[in-house]
Each structure stands twice: as structure tokens, then as C-alpha cells.
Amino acid sequence: MxxxxxxxxxxxxxxxxxxxxxxxxxxxxxxxGVPRLDDAGDPGELxxxxxxxxxxxxxFVISFAVIGRYWHAHHTFFALLDGVDGRLMTTxxxxxxFVAFLPFPTALLGEYFSNPVSVAVYAPVVAAISGLxxxxxxxxxxxxxxxxxxxxxxxxxxxxxxxxxVALFLASVPVAFLNTRLAVVVWLAVIPAELLLNRRxxxxxxxxxxSV
Amino acid sequence: MxxxxxxxxxxxxxxxxxxxxxxxxxxxxxxxGVPRLDDAGDPGELxxxxxxxxxxxxxFVISFAVIGRYWHAHHTFFALLDGVDGRLMTTxxxxxxFVAFLPFPTALLGEYFSNPVSVAVYAPVVAAISGLxxxxxxxxxxxxxxxxxxxxxxxxxxxxxxxxxVALFLASVPVAFLNTRLAVVVWLAVIPAELLLNRRxxxxxxxxxxSV
Amino acid sequence: MxxxxxxxxxxxxxxxxxxxxxxxxxxxxxxxGVPRLDDAGDPGELxxxxxxxxxxxxxFVISFAVIGRYWHAHHTFFALLDGVDGRLMTTxxxxxxFVAFLPFPTALLGEYFSNPVSVAVYAPVVAAISGLxxxxxxxxxxxxxxxxxxxxxxxxxxxxxxxxxVALFLASVPVAFLNTRLAVVVWLAVIPAELLLNRRxxxxxxxxxxSV
Amino acid sequence: MxxxxxxxxxxxxxxxxxxxxxxxxxxxxxxxGVPRLDDAGDPGELxxxxxxxxxxxxxFVISFAVIGRYWHAHHTFFALLDGVDGRLMTTxxxxxxFVAFLPFPTALLGEYFSNPVSVAVYAPVVAAISGLxxxxxxxxxxxxxxxxxxxxxxxxxxxxxxxxxVALFLASVPVAFLNTRLAVVVWLAVIPAELLLNRRxxxxxxxxxxSV
Numbered sequence: 001m002x003x004x005x006x007x008x009x010x011x012x013x014x015x016x017x018x019x020x021x022x023x024x025x026x027x028x029x030x031x032x033g034v035p036r037l038d039d040a041g042d043p044g045e046l047x048x049x050x051x052x053x054x055x056x057x058x059x060f061v062i063s064f065a066v067i068g069r070y071w072h073a074h075h076t077f078f079a080l081l082d083g084v085d086g087r088l089m090t091t092x093x094x095x096x097x098f099v100a101f102l103p104f105p106t107a108l109l110g111e112y113f114s115n116p117v118s119v120a121v122y123a124p125v126v127a128a129i130s131g132l133x134x135x136x137x138x139x140x141x142x143x144x145x146x147x148x149x150x151x152x153x154x155x156x157x158x159x160x161x162x163x164x165x166v167a168l169f170l171a172s173v174p175v176a177f178l179n180t181r182l183a184v185v186v187w188l189a190v191i192p193a194e195l196l197l198n199r200r201x202x203x204x205x206x207x208x209x210x211s212v
Numbered sequence: 213m214x215x216x217x218x219x220x221x222x223x224x225x226x227x228x229x230x231x232x233x234x235x236x237x238x239x240x241x242x243x244x245g246v247p248r249l250d251d252a253g254d255p256g257e258l259x260x261x262x263x264x265x266x267x268x269x270x271x272f273v274i275s276f277a278v279i280g281r282y283w284h285a286h287h288t289f290f291a292l293l294d295g296v297d298g299r300l301m302t303t304x305x306x307x308x309x310f311v312a313f314l315p316f317p318t319a320l321l322g323e324y325f326s327n328p329v330s331v332a333v334y335a336p337v338v339a340a341i342s343g344l345x346x347x348x349x350x351x352x353x354x355x356x357x358x359x360x361x362x363x364x365x366x367x368x369x370x371x372x373x374x375x376x377x378v379a380l381f382l383a384s385v386p387v388a389f390l391n392t393r394l395a396v397v398v399w400l401a402v403i404p405a406e407l408l409l410n411r412r413x414x415x416x417x418x419x420x421x422x423s424v
Numbered sequence: 425m426x427x428x429x430x431x432x433x434x435x436x437x438x439x440x441x442x443x444x445x446x447x448x449x450x451x452x453x454x455x456x457g458v459p460r461l462d463d464a465g466d467p468g469e470l471x472x473x474x475x476x477x478x479x480x481x482x483x484f485v486i487s488f489a490v491i492g493r494y495w496h497a498h499h500t501f502f503a504l505l506d507g508v509d510g511r512l513m514t515t516x517x518x519x520x521x522f523v524a525f526l527p528f529p530t531a532l533l534g535e536y537f538s539n540p541v542s543v544a545v546y547a548p549v550v551a552a553i554s555g556l557x558x559x560x561x562x563x564x565x566x567x568x569x570x571x572x573x574x575x576x577x578x579x580x581x582x583x584x585x586x587x588x589x590v591a592l593f594l595a596s597v598p599v600a601f602l603n604t605r606l607a608v609v610v611w612l613a614v615i616p617a618e619l620l621l622n623r624r625x626x627x628x629x630x631x632x633x634x635s636v
Numbered sequence: 637m638x639x640x641x642x643x644x645x646x647x648x649x650x651x652x653x654x655x656x657x658x659x660x661x662x663x664x665x666x667x668x669g670v671p672r673l674d675d676a677g678d679p680g681e682l683x684x685x686x687x688x689x690x691x692x693x694x695x696f697v698i699s700f701a702v703i704g705r706y707w708h709a710h711h712t713f714f715a716l717l718d719g720v721d722g723r724l725m726t727t728x729x730x731x732x733x734f735v736a737f738l739p740f741p742t743a744l745l746g747e748y749f750s751n752p753v754s755v756a757v758y759a760p761v762v763a764a765i766s767g768l769x770x771x772x773x774x775x776x777x778x779x780x781x782x783x784x785x786x787x788x789x790x791x792x793x794x795x796x797x798x799x800x801x802v803a804l805f806l807a808s809v810p811v812a813f814l815n816t817r818l819a820v821v822v823w824l825a826v827i828p829a830e831l832l833l834n835r836r837x838x839x840x841x842x843x844x845x846x847s848v
Contacts, residue, residue, distance in 0.1 A: 019234030022655030046753040068729040093280040117258040231446030305492040329470040443658030517704040541682040
């Protein structure tokens with residue numbers, strides 16, 4: 001069944017997704033426990049105890065930024081839609097499952113940054129979320145759920161731009177077993193790669209994809 | 213009192229349900245704790261520690277899939293409604309209580325899969341949620357809250373199709389005390405049973421029940 | 425500033441309240457931990473471990489019922505409104521603070537039912553929530569935020585009916601120090617008292633107050 | 637891209653923010669654990685155990701009041717808007733990151749009130765939230781997202797009034813190292829300072845800024 005923009009059923013998909021995003025982002029703070037001190041009034045002791053919490057705080061900041069960025073992309077994508085169907089709603093649920101799961105691999109990465117297994121768990125989850133964005137876009141285009149049909153050239157360019165982070169994040173897994181810092185360099189390579197791709201951006205792509 | 217579709221009061225029932233669904237699904241990740249390692253940099257040790265988390269991760273995946281499936285059914289059901297009344301809102305609250313409770317029996321099942329008592333707790337909760345879906349449908353039909361009256365033949369067929377999982381999940385409880393794997397076979401029997409029923413699906417049922 | 429029904433600002437107050445209600449109700453399940461067994465496959469051991477969880481499960485059921493009932497009353501009250509102002513939004517925030525706090529006294533009561541101090545913490549919180557419902561109704565009537573003006577006789581009757589549970593819950597505190605079961609009898613006395621009051625219900629009250 | 641008031645995309649920003657605010661406020665109660673007693677029925681023991689929970693309960697009350705006040709300000713600000721753009725949505729995400737983080741410094745302050753390091757963590761977070769309110773207002777004014785253009789005099793007065801708490805909270809950090817109670821006096825100085833500024837409030841400011 002198809003639910004057009006303007007019905008409560010369309011809005012519900014957004015409201016449900018937003019509740020899930022909001023909770024995933026807020027739950028992150030629960031992981032940061034208040035330290036126990038021997039001398040409650042000693043500034044030096046509290047400062048060093050807070051210093052020990054640095055991985056948890058870094059993990060909160062990264063998770064919030066990553067999930068926030070996906071919320072922004074989700075917002076941009078659904079703004080293109082004229083409606084949803086059962087298939088897209090199911091893919092959205094699978095997408096949200098990975099979003100809800102993300103706090104775990106992020107915490108893992110925060111705790112064991114130098115361990116390649118952390119990267120081997122984290123990077124595929126991020127790749128899956130980006131990949132499911134692509135799946136939803138294809139389903140929307142095929143199911144004629146987009147507000148306007150996408151020109152063929154724009155579609156092909158958009159697919160390349162969207163699959164690039166998927167490919168780089170998957171490629172970072174074997175790299176991590178050589179050196180975890182090098183894996184992060186592969187992640188950051190998304191930025192110059194997207195900038196290069198942006199130069200070949202076809203006219204009319206702006207209405208569908210936000211620029212980097 | 214009756215609140216028609218289009219009022220803030222109708223939308224609120226959906227928004228409140230969605231908040232509850234979203235939280236129940238996101239809270240599941242809290243149960244997966246980051247493991248403590250002796251040697252933070254040892255890939256083998258982290259891999260085997262993650263392996264020990266397999267029941268928690270399986271439990272997250274199953275819970276997310278089960279609650280996600282109910283959210284989808286809830287979305288389909290409320291799309292049929294022209295309004296809500298106090299009685300339906302109360303039943304919806306009882307239904308949501310079981311949804312909010314579901315993470316506990318799922319965690320139990322994840323931890324003690326081979327213990328028949330886990331099945332004896334999990335299966336009735338799932339049966340109750342499916343049963344309350346039936347109750348809400350009957351209340352909506354009787355209270356003339358559906359957008360269109362349901363033909364008698366469609367109604368009878370729909371009741372059979374909806375009560376089938378309730379019956380099979382309840383029947384799985386004594387089976388579990390013989391063999392817990394056999395109980396899961398009974399659960400999976402829902403799929404061929406629904407496919408058989410679908411062959412006898414009366415014309416016009418598509419507008420009320422999504423196909424399996 | 426005043427925000428009329430139909431604006432995003434009015435809807436936001438409802439959506440925010442619903443998010444808070446939904447979370448308070450779902451968080452309750454977090455308190456029920458999966459038991460640790462010596463023999464994972466022993467049905468008798470799991471059954472007795474679940475039996476030990478009975479206070480936590482009872483506490484979940486009571487909390488869900490109590491907060492669910494307040495959600496229902498909140499829904500009924502806001503359905504009467506034509507708009508909100510800053511004062512009502514502030515009172516609503518104070519009201520929601522007590523709702524968000526409720527899981528703690530409920531857990532306390534579930535754990536220490538026979539201890540009068542539990543009752544002395546729980547009952548005033550419930551009385552405060554009911555009392556703040558009254559405050560919001562008075563503010564709405566005075567601020568001309570109701571869809572229709574309330575007749576004087578209906579208003580006076582409604583105040584009596586609403587303050588009755590406040591009075592009985594406060595009265596239960598000293599009673600609890602004699603006998604905690606007697607305090608629960610005082611709580612349950614709300615039901616016959618409201619039924620008696622309902623007999624003296626003035627004509628036209630149905631549009632403002634749901635019947636018990 | 638710009639999303640005007642009345643679209644699902646505009647409403648989504650509010651719904652997402654409200655979900656995050658609601659969760660941040662409700663999660664606070666999780667920090668208050670039910671005490672374990674030796675004698676479950678002893679009122680004196682439970683009373684003294686609850687007394688020991690006083691910092692956790694105070695921390696809940698302060699956090700709820702502080703986040704509630706920011707929710708109110710967020711509600712007032714978005715009521716002025718005619719639409720949102722990508723830049724404002726991004727700033728709103730950064731703002732919400734600090735809101736979601738706030739429970740941690742509040743818990744720290746509740747636990748180590750007399751330790752200046754707690755103040756040195758808490759005050760800058762509050763200053764950041766107030767500062768980001770100012771940034772959002774400037775972005776909205778520059779991006780022509782406000783319903784009505786703000787007169788120059790009103791804008792300048794509003795900036796002064798909004799930056800005052802930022803300045804005082806930052807100034808309280810060095811003061812805390814002399815005396816933490818004196819730091820709280822600096823925080824409370826916001827109230828008389830705002831009252832003084834209110835006397836110089838230009839005509840027409842009421843439509844943009846709520847009075848203290």
C-alpha cells in the first residue's frame with residue numbers, strides 16, 4: 001500500500017524515525033559514568049579522573065556527529081519523496097536497526113582504537129548505513145515515489161557518489177590489520193574523493209543531492 | 213469521546229505509540245556491553261570476547277525484527293481508521309505495555325534458548341501482542357471507526373488469519389517442554405499456514421490486510 | 425505568548441509530552457535484569473529465578489498502568505484546549521517532571537511494599553501529578569484557553585472530583601505508618617468515592633470530564 | 637535547501653528536537669537507584685538510605701529545570717521562524733549535542749558540588765547552549781528565516797541580553813577556584829542583570845524575546 005505525503009501515515013514514518021534517531025543520540029551519554037573519588041574536594045584528583053573518561057567523551061562526540069550526519073541525510077532524502085510504500089518502510093526499518101546498533105561499535109572503537117577488530121566491526125556498520133541509503137534511493141526512484149523523475153545522468157552520478165563511502169569503508173577493514181591509523185586515513189579519503197566527484201557533478205543534481 | 217482523523221488528538225495516539233516503539237527498539241542496544249580485555253591491542257582476544265557477545269547481538273537482531281514487524285502492522289492497522297475512541301486508546305495502551313515489555317523475554321530467550329521456561333515466557337507475550345491486534349480490529353469494526361465497513365466474509369477470513377499466530381504461539385509452550393527447537397518449528401509453521409490461508413483469501417481483503 | 429491549536433507550536437507541546445511519557449513508560453523494563461543461572465538448561469532454576477523477579481515485574485505493570493492512565497487524562501485535557509500560553513507550558517513541564525520521576529517511587533514501592541516510608545514517597549508524587557492536572561485546568565479556564573467556557577456548576581463539580589484523589593493520596597501517608605495495606609485501601613477508596621460523586625454529576629459535565 | 641513552515645520537513649526538525657529533549661529529561665531518573673536495605677521493613681533505615689540519595693534527587697531536579705528551560709527557549713525561538721535551512725539544522729544538531737550531554741556535568745556537579753572542577757565543566761556547557769541560541773538567532777536573521785525582519789535596535793538589545801548569561805557563566809569558572817559558592821552567586825547574578833536590561837528594553841522587543 002502507498003501512503004502519500006500529507007497523510008498521517010507518511011508523517012508517522014518520519015516521526016518514528018526521528019524518535020529512534022533522537023534516542024540513539026541521547027543514550028550515548030549514559031555510557032559516561034560519574035567517577036568515584038577518594039577526596040571529593042580535590043580538584044587535581046577530579047581532573048585526572050575526568051581525563052580517564054576521555055575515550056568515553058570522544059566516543060560520545062563521534063557517535064553524535066555520525067548519527068547526526070545520518071539524520072541530516074535521512075531528512076534530505078525524505079524531502080525528495082512524494083510518498084512511501086511498504087517496501088521502502090521495510091528498508092527504512094533495516095536502516096534504523098543499523099543506526100540503533102551504531103552506539104555499540106562506536107563505544108568499541110572508543111575503547112579499543114588501536115585494535116584492528118574494532119575497525120573491522122565499526123567500518124562495515126557505517127558502510128551498511130550508507131549502502132541502505134543507496135537502496136532506499138533506488139527503491140524510491142523505481143517505485144515512482146520521488147517528487148520528480150531523476151534524469152539518467154544525475155542518477156548514475158548520484159549512485160557513484162553514494163557508493164564511494166561504502167567502498168572506502170569496506171576497503172578500510174583489511175587496511176586496519178596493517179595499521180588502524182591508516183584505516184582512518186582511508187575513511188578521511190572520502191572527503192577529497194567526493195570533492196573530485198563534485199567537479200563532474202551534472203547540471204540539475206543539486207535538487208537531489210546536497211553538496212559535500 | 214471520539215477523535216477523528218485530522219485532529220491533533222488522533223495524531224497524538226500515533227506519535228505516542230511511535231515514541232514508545234522507537235524507544236523499545238533503541239534500548240535493546242544498551243544490553244550489549246563493551247567487553248573488558250587484558251590486552252587492549254590483541255585482535256584475537258577482542259574477537260573471542262565479541263564472540264561471547266553473540267547471544268546479546270542475536271537478541272538485539274531478533275527483538276528489533278519482531279518489534280519492527282509489529283510497528284509495521286500497527287502502521288497498517290491505523291491507516292484503516294477514520295478515528296479513535298477512548299476504548300481503542302485504552303486497548304492500544306495495553307498493547308504498547310506488551311511491546312515495551314518484549315525486550316525482557318527476548319533477552320531471556322537469547323540467554324537461555326535451550327530452557328523451555330524461556331519459551332514459556334516469550335511465546336505468550338508474542339501471542340498477547342498478536343491477540344491485542346485482533347481485539348483492536350474488532351473494536352474498530354464495532355465502533356464504526358474504520359474508513360469503510362468490512363464485508364462479513366472478509367472479516368471472518370481476517371479473524372482466522374490473525375488468530376492463527378496466536379494459536380500457534382500458545383501451542384508452542386507445551387511443545388517447548390519436549391524440545392525447545394521443536395517449539396521454534398511451531399513458530400515457523402505460521403508462514404506455510406498463512407500461505408495456505410492466503411489461497412482462500414476473499415476478494416476485497418487486500419484493502420484491509422497486507423499480504424504475507 | 426499564545427499558540428493556537430493548528431500551529432506547529434501547539435502540536436509541539438503534545439509531541440514533546442508524548443515523547444516524555446513514552447520514554448518514562450519504556451524505561452521501566454530496563455529495571456528487569458535477566459537472571460544468572462548456575463545450570464542454564466534447568467527449568468526449575470529459571471522458574472524460581474523468574475519468581476524472584478516478581479516485584480520488578482509487578483512494579484513494571486503498576487508503573488505502566490499509572491503513567492498510561494495519566495497519559496490518557498493528559499490527552500483528554502489537551503483535547504479541550506483551543507491553545508496554550510507560556511504559563512500553561514511551564515506548568516506542563518513541572519507536571520512532566522513528576523511523571524518522569526514516577527518510575528523511582530514505583531520501584532521503591534515494588535521493592536519495599538511493607539515499609540511505610542515507600543508509601544510516604546509514592547503517594548505524594550501521585551497526589552502532585554493529580555494536583556497539577558487541576559492547576560492546568562484552572563489556568564486554562566482563567567486564561568480562556570478552553571474551546572468552550574465551563575459553566576460554574578460544572579467547574580465546581582469538576583474541581584471536587586479532581587481534588588478527591590489528591591486528598592485521599594495525601595491522607596494515605598499517615599495511615600501507612602499504622603499499616604501499609606490500609607494505605608492501599610485508602611487509595612482504592614478513590615473508586616467508590618468517584619462513583620458516588622458521579623451520581624451528582626451536573627448536566628453538561630461529560631464534555632469536560634471523562635466518566636470514571 | 638530551505639524548508640518552509642507547514643512542510644513535513646520543517647515539522648520534523650521540531651519533532652526530532654523534542655524527542656531528544658524528552659529523552660534527555662527522562663533519562664535523568666535512571667541515575668537514581670533503589671537503595672538496598674538490611675531490614676526491608678525498617679522505616680528509619682529506608683529514610684536514611686533515601687537521605688543518602690539526596691544529591692541524585694537534587695541533580696534530577698536541577699537537570700530537569702535547566703533542560704526544561706532550554707526546551708521552552710527553543711520553542712519560543714522556533715515560533716519566530718518561517719522556515720529552516722541546512723545551516724540552521726546543523727547548528728541545531730550541535731546545540732542538541734550539548735543538551736544531550738548536559739546530564740553528565742549536572743551529575744558531576746550534584747556529586748562534587750564543592751569541587752571547582754565540577755563548576756569548570758558545568759558552566760562552559762551551559763554557556764555553550766546559551767551561546768548556540770544566539771548563533772541560531774543570528775543565522776535565522778541573516779538567512780531571512782524570521783517571520784518578520786527584526787528592527788536594528790531590537791536586534792542589538794537582544795544580542796546583549798542573550799550574551800549576558802554566556803559571559804557570566806564563563807566568568808564563574810575562575811571564580812569557582814576561589815570559592816564554588818561564589819560561582820553560584822555569579823550564576824544567580826544573571827537574574828538582576830536581566831531585570832536591569834529589561835528596563836532598557838526597546839519597544840517591539842516583546843514579539844521576539846520572552847520577558848524574564
